[in-house]
Amino acid sequence: MSTLSASQSPVTVVGLGLMGQALAAAFLANGHPTTVWNRSAAKADALVADGATLADSIRSAVEASPLVVVCVSDYDAVHELLDPVGASLAGRTLVNLTTASSTQARETAEWATKIDSAYLDGAILALPQAIGTADATLLYSGPKAAFEEHQAALQALGETGTVYLDEDHGLSALYDMSILSIMWGVLNGFMQGAALLGTANVKATTFATLANTAINVTTDYVSAFAQQIDEGRYPATDATVAIHMGGMEHLVQETVALGVNTELPNLFLDLARRAAADGHANDSYAAMIEQFRKPSI
Known part of the structure; x- marks a missing residue:
């Protein structure tokens, strides 16, 4: 009986917007058995054609893998999807790559603790097309043991840009907001200059x-x-x-x-x-x- 290495361990991706599709595709490209789920199942068609398994329910998606990665519109959507299947998350690691505030990240970590799920909050500093390349940087915060257990799998999303920050679950979100302030500051300054020169x-x-x-x-x-x-x-x-x-x-x-x-x-x-x-x-x-x-x- 063959066994999968840590770098080929099963992964579930919940949420198949442009970023979620990119995440799932990167896991597939790196040899991970990948289960996917989305409210609109048609968004999984290309991934299924490439070898992904489309779960028939959010519960079966969660139960398919020891590592569950969620990337949806906001934290309300995270809880709407995952609260009803909290029992199925027990003993699994949940990685949340949904953009939100540090307060929401810490509150979600408390929720995960109550359902006995290891929780890593993350931030993606890349466009979807950069996922899986050297141009992608992803930040993670939460229990270091959970990060180290799944680090090999997470490196499929950005091998050289997989960054663990700290045990504080809110730190990845706080970095994300801080970096966004730089982005908007630079872009708005450019727009001002372009308007002047125009x-x-x-x-x-x-x-x-x-x-x-x-x-x-x-x-x-x-x-x-x-x-x-x-x-x-x-x-x-x-x-x-x-x-x-x-x-x-x-x-x-x-x-x-x-x-x-x-x-x-x-x-x-x-x-x-x-x-x-x-x-x-x-x-x-x-x-x-x-x-x-x-x-x-």
Whole structure:
């Protein structure tokens, strides 16, 4: 009688949206017997053609594998699907790759403990087409023993980007939200710049090259400012908050003159003025962290 290695252990994937399909396909491609389930069974057709098994119910899907991976629209959907089959999850490891807050992740971990299921909360930092490649990064938090037991299987989703964070179930979600704030910050800054240059008939595709250069240069600031933030000291080794504030005033003036939306540059300027009022005018821009730590007014 043959036995499967840890790297070929059975896996169940619940939820077959674009990301769920990519997850299941990656498990299949790496030799894992893969059971799938989705409310709309037709979404499994291509996966079944490639060798996946379509479960006839959510219960049979859960009971098919020691590792159950769920990726659906939100945590309400997670509980709507899994609460009724909680008894079947006992003794199994549940990996939840659904996007949510750290509070929801920790609450779901408490629920999993009550039904005797090992629970890993995860975050996917990749587009569906990157799953299973070196470009995919997935974060996991929860019991380390559960992660190590299924690490070989999870590496099918991103071998070099499979990252275990901590026992705190909420940490993967917290990282996810923090990284999304960077993404939206960068993209909104690019949109602002593209709108400004658009008034001079400069195409966004033309701007993109220099925009990417600016983004890459900014990574050096991130590394330098991170150390200052951790130390709680903000020596101005380059430009002070006051100097940045002067530049922001020019940006606001330019947007007004060109008839471009001023909300984003005004937000920058407002935060910098608050930092200066709090005594950080002559500190490095890293001192702005003190404004972001405060609750909104």
